[in-house]
Amino acid sequence: MLVTLEGLDGSGKTTVWGALQESYPDATFTREPTDDSWYGEAVYRSIEDADADPLAELFLYTADHADHLSRVIEPAIGRGDLVISDRYSDSRFAYQGATLAASDRLALEDPLEYVVDVHEPFSIEPDLTIYLDVEPETGAERAGATNKFEHADYLAAVRDNYERLLERDPDRFARIDANREPAAVLEAVKDVLAENVP
Ligand SMILES: Nc1ncnc2c1ncn2[C@@H]1O[C@H](COP(=O)(O)OP(=O)(O)OP(=O)(O)O)[C@@H](O)[C@H]1O
Ligand SMILES: Cc1cn([C@H]2C[C@H](O)[C@@H](COP(=O)(O)O)O2)c(=O)[nH]c1=O
Numbered sequence: 001m002l003v004t005l006e007g008l009d010g011s012g013k014t015t016v017w018g019a020l021q022e023s024y025p026d027a028t029f030t031r032e033p034t035d036d037s038w039y040g041e042a043v044y045r046s047i048e049d050a051d052a053d054p055l056a057e058l059f060l061y062t063a064d065h066a067d068h069l070s071r072v073i074e075p076a077i078g079r080g081d082l083v084i085s086d087r088y089s090d091s092r093f094a095y096q097g098a099t100l101a102a103s104d105r106l107a108l109e110d111p112l113e114y115v116v117d118v119h120e121p122f123s124i125e126p127d128l129t130i131y132l133d134v135e136p137e138t139g140a141e142r143a144g145a146t147n148k149f150e151h152a153d154y155l156a157a158v159r160d161n162y163e164r165l166l167e168r169d170p171d172r173f174a175r176i177d178a179n180r181e182p183a184a185v186l187e188a189v190k191d192v193l194a195e196n197v198p
Helices: 013-023 038-047 054-078 089-102 111-119 136-143 152-168 182-196
Strands: 002-007 028-031 083-086 128-133 173-177
Touching: 002 013, 002 089, 002 182, 013 028, 013 083, 013 128, 013 182, 028 054, 038 054, 054 083, 054 089, 054 111, 089 111, 089 152, 111 152, 128 152, 128 182, 136 152, 152 173, 173 182
Parallel strands: 002 083, 002 128, 028 083, 128 173
Antiparallel strands: none
8 A cells, every 4th residue: 555645845744754654663664755766866956956947857856756666666565565655746746836837948738737647657646645734834934945945935836736636636635734733743644544554
């Protein structure tokens, strides 16, 4: 079973993901961007480059995802593992959807749908996506505004895209109010997992 954690920068995904490792010691815990491949390294270089080409950046993230799928996710699912990923394809749909919408790089009618279509032929849809919903200002403040994505205006556009994704796929997503204190957020996530993980 593939479970993904999604949300804005500073929503608390990594905090929750770390805490869940105690509750699910046999699960495969993984993340995007990956932190153990040269594809992931290339993505982190792009994140640090304020002038990165938005289309090139989309395909760097997507290359990292393709490698992540074949190297980590598919083998783990093949073994029957529970897989819990800190960010996955919805991050691309929401973030690169917003970046492409703000750029004149491509005249796309619907950038989010374009990014979804790029993934369609090869990616695997999660069974469950836990969306940590936080106000963009709170997310930016918690994240420390250290990179080009961690700004409230941009995160507001990303949040609008997440809302679209929840609307088009309500059965896959569980929304958690992540404006609350960490213990309350973790408790709510554990409840969702207890209801959904066999
Ligand atoms: N519910 C919470 N309330 C207040 N602070 C929180 C909460 N959850 C996490 N934090 C703090 O906010 C900061 C960002 O948390 P975390 O790295 O877990 O977020 P994230 O969603 O993984 O962010 P990013 O996507 O930028 O990596 C950390 O300092 C963390 O301790
Ligand atoms: C997977 C993915 C991530 N991003 C953005 C979101 C963050 O600002 C950075 C790094 O992620 P982290 O969780 O803070 O380590 O990258 C993105 O724009 N698109 C993606 O697909």
